[in-house]
Amino acid sequence: MIPALLTLLGAQLAGETLTRATGLPLPGPVLGMLILIAGFAVFPGLVAIVRPLAQGILGNLSLLFVPAGTGVVGHLGTLAGYGPALAVVLVVSTVLAIGAGALAFTAVAKLMKMEPEA
Amino acid sequence: MTDFAEIWSYLARGPLLWLTATLVAYAVGDACFRAAGRKPWANPVLIAVALLAGLLWLTDTPYPTYFEGAQFVHFLLGPATVALALPLWDNLPHVRRAALPLLAALVTGSVVAAASAVAIARAFGITGEVLASLAPKSATAPVALGISERLGGSPTLTAVLVILTGIIGAICTTPLLNALGIRDWRARGFATGVAAHGIGTARAFQVHPVAGAFAGLGMGLNAVLTAFVAPLVLRLFQ
Incomplete structure (x- = not known):
C-alpha cells in the first residue's frame, strides 16, 4: 500500500514539477501518468506494486467527481440561462465525435487490410 | 445537555460531516444505479450531486464549507489520473x-x-x-x-x-x-x-x-x- 501510494504520488509530484518548470500545456497529473508508463517500461516490477491500489482507485473513479460536480450549486444561474444551448452542444458534439472516431478507425483499418474484430 | 442546534453548528463547520455526506450520497447513487440495472441514465454521480445540492440548499450551507470536507475525495483525482x-x-x-x-x-x-x-x-x-x-x-x-x-x-x-x-x-x-x-x-x-x-x-x-x-x-x-x-x-x- 505505502510503496504503491508513494509511486502514484511521486509520479504526480514529478509531473507537477516538470509542467511548472517547463511551461508545458499539460496538467501535472497527465504528465505524471506518462512518467509512470515510462517507469513501467524501465522497472517492470512496478506494475505489480501499483496494480491493487490503482485498480481500487479506478474502480471507484466516479466517486471522485462528486465534490466538483456538487459545485453546480454555484452555476445554476449559468445552466438555466444557457440550458437549451448547452444541451444541443453536448448532444451534437458527442454524437459527432463518437461517429467520426469510429468511422476514422474502420476507414484506416480497411486501407491497411486489417481483419475486423467483430 | 447540549441542544441539537449547537451540535449541528459544530459539525457543519468541520470536514467530517461533509466528507461523510459525500460518501453517503454516492453510496445512495450507486445503489440506485444497480437497482436500475446499470442503465446509463441512472448515473450515480448525477444522483449524488443532486442529493448533495439539495442538502446544501436545505441547510443553507455555502459550497466552500462543503468543499472543506469533500476536498479529501477531490484530492484523489490527481493520483487517479x-x-x-x-x-x-x-x-x-x-x-x-x-x-x-x-x-x-x-x-x-x-x-x-x-x-x-x-x-x-x-x-x-x-x-x-x-x-x-x-x-x-x-x-x-x-x-x-x-x-x-x-x-x-x-x-x-x-x-x-x-x-x-x-x-x-x-x-x-x-x-x-x-x-x-x-x-x-x-x-x-x-x-x-x-x-x-x-x-x-x-x-x-x-x-x-x-x-x-x-x-x-x-x-x-x-x-x-x-x-x-x-x-x-x-x-x-x-
Missing part, C-alpha cells in the same frame, strides 16, 4: 497492433469533440468562462478540470459538463454505431472512450469486453491529447 497508466500499460500490445487506425480515431474523435462543441456554443453566443469550460468536456474529469482551470474556465462547471457528456455518450453510442453499420468492437469501444471518457467506458464494458478495453484506452489517450487540442481549438474560436 496517474493510475490510468495501468490500463494503458496493460493494453500496450493492442495499441502496437492497431496503431494507425487508433491514431486516426484518436485525433479525429478528440478534435471533432472539442471543435464541434466550441463552434456550436460560439454560434449560440456562448463566450468567455462557459466556452473555456466546454472545450475539454470529452476528457476524463480529473484531466478536464485541470485543463479548464488553465484555460480560464470554471472547473466546477466543467465537472458538470463532463458528466453530462459521459451520460449522453453512454446512451447514444450503441444505437448510433449500429446505424452507422460499424461492427468492429475495437472501433466501437475506442471511439466511445475518446468522446465519453469513463462513463462511456463503463457502458462499453457492459456491451463487450474488447470494446471495454479499447474504450479505457481511448479515454486514457484522449486525456493526454485534449490537453493539447483544447487550448488550440479555444484560441481558434475566441
